[in-house]
Amino acid sequence: MATEIPVESLQEEATCPICLEYFTEPVILECGHNFCRACIAQCWEGPATAASCPQCRETVQQRNLRPNRQLANVTEIAKQLCLQAAKGAGGERVCGEHQEALKLFCEDDQTPICVVCGRSRAHRAHRVVPIQEAAQENKEKIQAHLKTLREEREKLLGFKVTGEKKSQEYLKQTQSERQKIVSEFQQLQQFLEEQERLLLAQLEKLDEEIVRIHNENVSKLSKQISHLNELISELEGKCQKPASEFLQDVRTTLSRCEKGKFQQPEEISPELEERVSGFSQKRIVLLEILGKFKDTLPSELERKRGESFGAYRQTNVTLDPDTAHPQLVLSEDRKSMRWGDTQQQLPNNPERFDFWSCVLGCEGFTSGRHCWEVEVGDGGGWGVGVARESVRRKGEISRSPEGGIWAVERWRNQFQALTSPVTPLPLSRVPSRIRVCLDCDRGQVTFIDAGDEAPIFTFPPGSVPGGRIRPWFWVWPGSRIRLCP
Numbered sequence: 001m002a003t004e005i006p007v008e009s010l011q012e013e014a015t016c017p018i019c020l021e022y023f024t025e026p027v028i029l030e031c032g033h034n035f036c037r038a039c040i041a042q043c044w045e046g047p048a049t050a051a052s053c054p055q056c057r058e059t060v061q062q063r064n065l066r067p068n069r070q071l072a073n074v075t076e077i078a079k080q081l082c083l084q085a086a087k088g089a090g091g092e093r094v095c096g097e098h099q100e101a102l103k104l105f106c107e108d109d110q111t112p113i114c115v116v117c118g119r120s121r122a123h124r125a126h127r128v129v130p131i132q133e134a135a136q137e138n139k140e141k142i143q144a145h146l147k148t149l150r151e152e153r154e155k156l157l158g159f160k161v162t163g164e165k166k167s168q169e170y171l172k173q174t175q176s177e178r179q180k181i182v183s184e185f186q187q188l189q190q191f192l193e194e195q196e197r198l199l200l201a202q203l204e205k206l207d208e209e210i211v212r213i214h215n216e217n218v219s220k221l222s223k224q225i226s227h228l229n230e231l232i233s234e235l236e237g238k239c240q241k242p243a244s245e246f247l248q249d250v251r252t253t254l255s256r257c258e259k260g261k262f263q264q265p266e267e268i269s270p271e272l273e274e275r276v277s278g279f280s281q282k283r284i285v286l287l288e289i290l291g292k293f294k295d296t297l298p299s300e301l302e303r304k305r306g307e308s309f310g311a312y313r314q315t316n317v318t319l320d321p322d323t324a325h326p327q328l329v330l331s332e333d334r335k336s337m338r339w340g341d342t343q344q345q346l347p348n349n350p351e352r353f354d355f356w357s358c359v360l361g362c363e364g365f366t367s368g369r370h371c372w373e374v375e376v377g378d379g380g381g382w383g384v385g386v387a388r389e390s391v392r393r394k395g396e397i398s399r400s401p402e403g404g405i406w407a408v409e410r411w412r413n414q415f416q417a418l419t420s421p422v423t424p425l426p427l428s429r430v431p432s433r434i435r436v437c438l439d440c441d442r443g444q445v446t447f448i449d450a451g452d453e454a455p456i457f458t459f460p461p462g463s464v465p466g467g468r469i470r471p472w473f474w475v476w477p478g479s480r481i482r483l484c485p
Helices: 004-013 038-045 069-090 131-239 250-259 270-307
Strands: 024-028 032-035 049-051 059-061 102-107 111-113 128-130 328-330 334-341 358-360 369-376 382-388 405-411 414-417 434-440 443-451 454-461 469-475 482-485
Touching: 004 069, 024 038, 024 069, 032 038, 102 131, 128 131, 131 250, 334 469, 369 382, 382 434, 382 443, 405 454, 405 469, 469 482
Parallel strands: none
Antiparallel strands: 024 032, 049 059, 102 111, 102 128, 328 334, 334 482, 358 469, 369 434, 369 482, 382 405, 382 469, 405 414, 434 443, 443 454
């Protein structure tokens, strides 16, 4: 402050009393007062030789104007000192045109100005306030915005912490499930390996028994064949002898022939056959168990995936007749709707859709997780989803997130999500029953095929902004929609 007061005093001494700007070609009158040459000349317009001083009103002679060169030099020094003082007080806070400190603020132009600018024609009609007052006022506004932004930041940080906490919980669950799966499959693998060793060992014993029976039969048969070969040779030789010699001891020969009849080998016992067949049965049973396991596992995984939506609250949704397009026919229980043959004469209240054949659910949601199921037809066109309560009702509406609608639809034989642009959904078949899952806290909408629990489409977190959200439906001729209990 000690350095600013002399500078300001010098600035006042170097300022013309008429234009209130720094002196330009200063002249001194007989009375001792100084003015810009152009300013005093403008005041004394006219042929008179005598005039009065604009400051003290003393009569002076116009011809006695003398240039005040010392004051001109002082004025230049004052300009430089004011410029340096302004820079030293806080940076380049001086007027670029007048080299004056920026002490005022023009609220019309929203810019700091100097005192000279404030009295100029450019700002004369504007609302000009002291720069400190404007700074305080705008600082209060910014503080209010800062408070809101800090609250939003705290809210987002809360979402982040909650999300991280949930993610860690889910990761712990997945890690636990991973350990259980590894352990259970190790047990299953151990069981199968034990069954494999047991069955193979039993088969090996059965192989040994079969080979033993086979070897014994081969040995017996070989002995009988050898004996028969000897007997045949002996009989063939006897038959070549003369009758008298042939008939000698013929009874003994015949007796030997009768004793040498072929004996059947030992057959495989029925018990052994049953044991062999038993292994086939055991193998078939194992295959059936594995087949059931493979068939059950995907469905179990689907069930587990469906359980992830168990935290959603089953909501009983009904249709709001005050919002229904006049072409729509609602059931008495407000659970189903169809396209009517004629347009009904209904009051054109502000809530009613009048272009697209839409209707909203009576229920509105601002927080929590909610889900409901809808049966849809095969033909025509239809849409299922959610909408902002403030969604446009009159005239053509944008069926997209930009228009306040998040949904899937069947339209012209296409099944698609109402993104911007639309996203085709490459499904093998259009589902007949759709589950809509709304998570208000995360701003997310998920569509599930209620028939097989397969996901259809998800508008990711943050897609649905805050505010009241309501179920949304539309149908086209040939279609109907029914809300499931």
